[in-house]
Amino acid sequence: MAEHWANFDLHLDVNLEGARLGRSLEDALRAAIRDGRLPPGTRLPASRALAADLGIARNTVADAFGQLVAEGWLSARTGAGTWVTGSPGAPDAPDAAVRAAESGGGTGSAPHTAPGPRRGLGYNLRPGVPDLSAFPRREWLAATRRALASSPDHLLAYPDPRGVPPLRQALAGYLARTRGVSTDPERIVVCSGFVHGLALLAQVLGARGARAVAVESHGLPEHRAVLSRVGLRLAPMRADAQGAVPGGAPLGEAGAALLTPAHQFPLGMTLAPARRRMFAEWAAGTGAMLIEDDYDGEFRYDRHPVGAMQALAPDHVVYGGTASKALAPGLRLGWLAVPGRLLEEVVTAAVLTGGGPDAVNQLALAELITSGGYDRQIRHARLAYRGRRDRLVAALSQAAPLARVTGIAAGLHAVVELPPGRRETDAIASAERHGVAVLGLGEFDAGAGAGQRPPALVVGYATPPPHAYTTAIARLAAALAEE
Numbered sequence: 095m096a097e098h099w100a101n102f103d104l105h106l107d108v109n110l111e112g113a114r115l116g117r118s119l120e121d122a123l124r125a126a127i128r129d130g131r132l133p134p135g136t137r138l139p140a141s142r143a144l145a146a147d148l149g150i151a152r153n154t155v156a157d158a159f160g161q162l163v164a165e166g167w168l169s170a171r172t173g174a175g176t177w178v179t180g181s182p183g184a185p186d187a188p189d190a191a192v193r194a195a196e197s198g199g200g201t202g203s204a205p206h207t208a209p210g211p212r213r214g215l216g217y218n219l220r221p222g223v224p225d226l227s228a229f230p231r232r233e234w235l236a237a238t239r240r241a242l243a244s245s246p247d248h249l250l251a252y253p254d255p256r257g258v259p260p261l262r263q264a265l266a267g268y269l270a271r272t273r274g275v276s277t278d279p280e281r282i283v284v285c286s287g288f289v290h291g292l293a294l295l296a297q298v299l300g301a302r303g304a305r306a307v308a309v310e311s312h313g314l315p316e317h318r319a320v321l322s323r324v325g326l327r328l329a330p331m332r333a334d335a336q337g338a339v340p341g342g343a344p345l346g347e348a349g350a351a352l353l354t355p356a357h358q359f360p361l362g363m364t365l366a367p368a369r370r371r372m373f374a375e376w377a378a379g380t381g382a383m384l385i386e387d388d389y390d391g392e393f394r395y396d397r398h399p400v401g402a403m404q405a406l407a408p409d410h411v412v413y414g415g416t417a418s419k420a421l422a423p424g425l426r427l428g429w430l431a432v433p434g435r436l437l438e439e440v441v442t443a444a445v446l447t448g449g450g451p452d453a454v455n456q457l458a459l460a461e462l463i464t465s466g467g468y469d470r471q472i473r474h475a476r477l478a479y480r481g482r483r484d485r486l487v488a489a490l491s492q493a494a495p496l497a498r499v500t501g502i503a504a505g506l507h508a509v510v511e512l513p514p515g516r517r518e519t520d521a522i523a524s525a526e527r528h529g530v531a532v533l534g535l536g537e538f539d540a541g542a543g544a545g546q547r548p549p550a551l552v553v554g555y556a557t558p559p560p561h562a563y564t565t566a567i568a569r570l571a572a573a574l575a576e577e
């Protein structure tokens with residue numbers, strides 16, 4: 095039976111009908127302390143107040159408190175009250191949670207979230223997370239302040255499932271200007287990161303009766319999981335130096351293809367123009383959906399970024415982008431530019447999953463984009479990451495010349511092929527001995543034999559804060575130099 099405290103609300107399962115009322119109250123309090131609803135330090139209501147609230151005798155409450163004091167769950171001082179001390183003998187909760195996450199995370203069962211390195215591994219060179227120390231806190235605060243000061247109240251109501259209009263407006267302009275995307279604000283759908291956008295598309299595909307999705311030979315395991323979770327079969331495509339190879343069995347029965355055209359994740363090549371056209375023609379000819387994951391398209395260092403594939407076939411390509419690389423993945427801000435013919439279905443999926451990110455952050459991002467702050471941030475980050483990539487290449491060529499950095503100069507990660515004879519597991523273990531967390535290319539292999547590649551590490555060079563970067567890559571180079 096649910097009851098509430100006199101001076102703060104707390105759900106307590108006390109069986110007020112049972113004969114053993116005191117025992118039931120003790121159990122309910124232990125449960126509330128154990129699962130964190132009553133954290134250590136919480137002051138409990140006076141026994142008189144709690145008794146009145148529960149409609150039971152004050153002595154029953156006082157006895158239950160006394161029992162829990164004796165067991166070490168509570169402590170009490172006459173005249174001062176009764177406090178929660180914690181679960182006797184249990185580790186404190188936050189630490190236990192961290193340990194569970196770390197042991198489960200291992201070398202990154204969810205590389206997308208680039209969990210922190212295990213204890214003792216001070217240098218995180220897993221791919222996925224930008225330099226969070228470079229997050230433009232002041233600019234974000236200022237943008238939030240301006241957005242809140244200037245937005246009408248109605249923007250704080252239930253938002254349009256596509257996202258707040260100022261952000262859709264800002265994104266349509268930004269994407270056209272920087273990535274050549276052909277869209278308009280009506281066809282932008284703001285989502286909680288690209289992965290949420292992909293989940294919406296997976297639902298649309300499922301509802302349309304698609305059976306399979308062609309995926310690249312390598313990619314994020316969790317993107318594949320999003321697709322297979324709704325019953326879509328994954329059909330991995332081979333890749334060569336020109337990117338994913340269209341045609342053949344994988345495309346044969348696929349209702350969609352998921353691609354990273356600007357910078358294949360994680361292999362690092364660009365999808366060649368002829369290949370882009372072939373995919374676009376396939377989609378136009380079969381009615382299939384092309385999903386363009388443009389996760390790091392702004393970060394190209396050797397030349398001007400290649401524009402989005404979407405411009406080739408705006409009626410067939412769903413373009414997806416994210417603020418996870420330019421700002422921070424914790425914001426959970428991403429976007430889709432959706433072909434008109436799919437819009438209603440995508441919006442329905444968005445409504446059914448409860449909508450996208452909160453309106454205030456959407457308004458802040460709109461403000462950051464329109465004020466030029468987002469471009470500035472990207473220009474800074476581009477310069478910094480370009481320098482980091484150059485330093486990685488230099489450190490490896492000096493200390494471990496048999497390791498080879500492959501892929502175009504772009505993005506926030508590089509593929510480092512191992513010296514001949516080294517296995518990925520050995521190189522990862524050796525990096526760990528040097529205090530460095532990295533992932534092997536095998537983590538990203540979509541299977542089905544499409545991804546035969548030389549053993550390699552996927553090195554995310556953006557994550558360490560600037561002061562730790564030199565040591566991080568020196569240690570990695572030392573690990574790769576070992577026999």
Ligand SMILES: Cc1ncc(COP(=O)(O)O)c(C=O)c1O
Nearest residue numbers: 222287288289359389416418428
């Ligand atoms: C291939 C790829 N796509 C997309 C993303 C961005 O995902 P999200 O926007 O869900 O953070 C990442 C980030 O790690 C990525 O590696």
